Amino acid sequence: MKIKSILGLSSISIVMLTSCGKKTDEKEMLPHAEAIEVQLSKPMTDSINQTGDLLVNGRMESYKSSNISSRVMGNVSRVLVREGQTVKQGQLLIQIQAADLMSQKSRLEESLTQAKSGYAHAEKNYNRFKALHEQMSATDFELDQAQLQLDAAISSVGQIKQSIVQIQILIGESNVKSPFDGTITAIYTETGSMANPGMPLLMIETSNTLILKVLIPESEIQNINKNQDVSIQLQQNGEMCTGKILHINPSANLSGSQYEMEIKPDAQKVNSFGWKAGMYASAIIKRQTKSLKKQMADHEIIIPKKALIEKGQLYGIYTISDDQKAILRWVRLGKDYGDQIEILSGLKKEESFITEADNRLYNGAPIQVK
Structure with missing residues (x-):
């Protein structure tokens, strides 16, 4: 029984030694990876020119283009142009009914007539009291009252005149005219439609x-x-x-x-x-x-975009280790300068990085600088 056990252990040892010998031989037989020739560069410190x-x-x-709208409310009575038509500055484009405005103007004109009559009476009354006051036949209070009536009459006439001017402006706005020479490119209304202040009626553009x-x-x-x-x-x-x-x-x-x-x-x-x-x-x-240098701050690190490695949403560059190996380093990007880009983190100004390689690079690949 002991002899069988010893023989069994000897067989296992021989097999293990044989296996280890094979692995050692195979490792020694693996060819060394050839160094990949690369070109190195450092972050930009000199001026470059962006041309092309x-x-x-x-x-x-x-x-020049303009949406023409109305400043008054009323029904559109006439649309005098069509889309594509060329028009001149000041040409009548759309008419809006202004019956209400005309009615308001008539009432204001009647009020103005009455106000002028009141003013004439107040002026006559003031002049009478002024003469009496000079003759010591009217008191200061009576003269002051006559003056107040005259001032009120003058103010009333002025206010009504101003209201008439405003109504006349609105009546003029009911005639929508072209602000410049151009072409009608769109019409948003039609005869019988209601026009409201600020609502676009048509669009006009310069045609030439x-x-x-x-x-x-x-x-x-x-x-x-x-x-x-x-x-x-x-x-x-x-x-x-x-x-x-x-x-x-x-x-x-x-x-x-x-x-x-x-x-x-x-x-x-x-x-x-x-x-x-x-x-x-x-x-x-x-x-x-x-000069891109003029656009850069002193702390900026700029490299060519062609040196970037993109993997998903990550960006990296290959640097070189002390033992001449390619090291992939992830970086954070900043400002875009066309074919150049800013590196915010992941690279220092004094560090070199790989810009070109004769073969596909990978992390840890042996490299040789051209």
Whole structure:
């Protein structure tokens, strides 16, 4: 029995030694991973230039447009224009019934006649008491009372005259006229409808002057100037013309970190092409050469976007360890500068990072700097 046990243990030991020997041999036979050649860089400290063309899309709109409304309430008696019609400044567009206003004016005019009669009587009475007062035949109180009656009559006449002027203005507002030369693009009412103060009746737009409205991202706004020349291409058929930046909104509060910009195209080209409001077009804007260094604060760390590694919602970069291994480091991003981006945390200014590699990198990969 003892001999069998010893033989059994010997067999197990031989098997274990053989197995260990095989693993050692296999480990020694594994080839060493070849080093991946990479290029290193450090966060930007010198000035760089952002140049090239920026392409943004937008829509053609009328340079001037207005919703025309009424200041008076009443039934629409006549609509004198139709959609698409060209109109001149001051042209009558819509008439609103003003019978109530005319009636009010008549009553005020009657009141004015009575007030003027009262004023004449008060003036005559005052002059009589003034003469008597000078002859010591009227008291100071009687003269003061005559003066008060005269002042009240003068005030009454003035108030009624002012009311008549206001009524006349409202009667004039019942005739809705065009505020400028343009084209009727929409009519919101019809004969017999009720017009209320502030309610739009129609829309008018300038027909011969268009602008292209586009949105510029925050990262590009520093590279664009007012009055800068741009190229405009209509998306429908590729027609092109030149234009000039007319206005850049200084605030992006209402447009999600994008700045609204207006571009005025060449009017002669627009008219010859027959471009219309509502058409979509692209603006090709040449970036103005600017030093990004001027936009940066002293504490900012800027790297090229091409160095970033994106995994889901995480961003990282590859750095190099002391033993020449690639180390993936997660970073937090900041301001966007076009092809450059700010690093808020995860990298120091003096640290190097990998910008290019000849093969696919992975965490711990051996690397060799070119």
